[in-house]
Amino acid sequence: MANIIIQISAVLASAVPFVSIAAVCVAAVLLVAYVFSGISHPVLMRALGWCFGIVVGLQIFSIAMLYIGQYAVWSQSPVSQYFLPPHQSIAYFMRYSWFHFARGPAVTFGVGMLFFILFHIGYKISAGRFFYQDEEYTGALAILANPWPQNILVIGCVLVLGLAIACVRVGVSCIRRAYVPQTLFSLRMLWPLVGLFMVFFGNRVTAMLGLDILNL
Numbered sequence: 001m002a003n004i005i006i007q008i009s010a011v012l013a014s015a016v017p018f019v020s021i022a023a024v025c026v027a028a029v030l031l032v033a034y035v036f037s038g039i040s041h042p043v044l045m046r047a048l049g050w051c052f053g054i055v056v057g058l059q060i061f062s063i064a065m066l067y068i069g070q071y072a073v074w075s076q077s078p079v080s081q082y083f084l085p086p087h088q089s090i091a092y093f094m095r096y097s098w099f100h101f102a103r104g105p106a107v108t109f110g111v112g113m114l115f116f117i118l119f120h121i122g123y124k125i126s127a128g129r130f131f132y133q134d135e136e137y138t139g140a141l142a143i144l145a146n147p148w149p150q151n152i153l154v155i156g157c158v159l160v161l162g163l164a165i166a167c168v169r170v171g172v173s174c175i176r177r178a179y180v181p182q183t184l185f186s187l188r189m190l191w192p193l194v195g196l197f198m199v200f201f202g203n204r205v206t207a208m209l210g211l212d213i214l215n216l
Contacts, residue, residue: 009069012062016105019058020145021199023051027138028192034134041133048137052116055144059109066102067094104216107148115155116140132188139187142195149214150202158194162187 027048034044071093074080084093098106119136139158143151165186198205206212 009065112144138191142191
């Protein structure tokens with residue numbers, strides 16, 4: 001039984017990055033289809049919600065299996081059983097698991113969920129002026145697809161690029177004395193693009209900026 005649990009944990013650890021990347025790719029395709037092909041907004045939100053739900057559920061299950069797998073490994077040996085209840089407090093096992101392998105995936109998940117909540121609040125407060133509703137899903141998916149600290153780079157790059165584009169749009173509108181668009185700070189297409197870029201080149205960018213010291 002312990003071997004099966006360990007194998008499941010290993011498979012999940014390998015599957016999570018690929019599923020997360022696939023979800024970002026699907027989100028990008030859905031956005032293009034929505035903008036250029038005219039699929040309805042409810043269909044877009046429902047599909048993005050499914051992508052987000054699958055990634056979130058898989059990451060939660062994967063983190064849980066890390067703990068379960070470690071517990072199963074220790075329970076197999078009379079020596080390592082000493083580190084489990086009733087010989088030791090369960091807090092010892094939880095701390096060991098957290099600091100040795102669980103905190104990286106957990107922090108990545110926590111950052112993604114935090115910004116999902118912030119995106120949702122930002123959309124509600126701005127009434128769609130600064131964010132599109134679908135960005136709460138596309139942004140969170142892009143962040144969840146990148147491990148800590150790459151996900152911080154995703155957030156920073158998207159915000160900087162979005163602000164630069166907004167300034168250019170306002171500047172051009174003022175020069176031409178044209179109507180300034182209602183949504184000034186659109187990050188809609190930036191999230192999947194930057195997210196996928198960081199998936200493949202994030203390690204290099206992180207090392208170049210010296211942020212690899214934040215690795216967990």
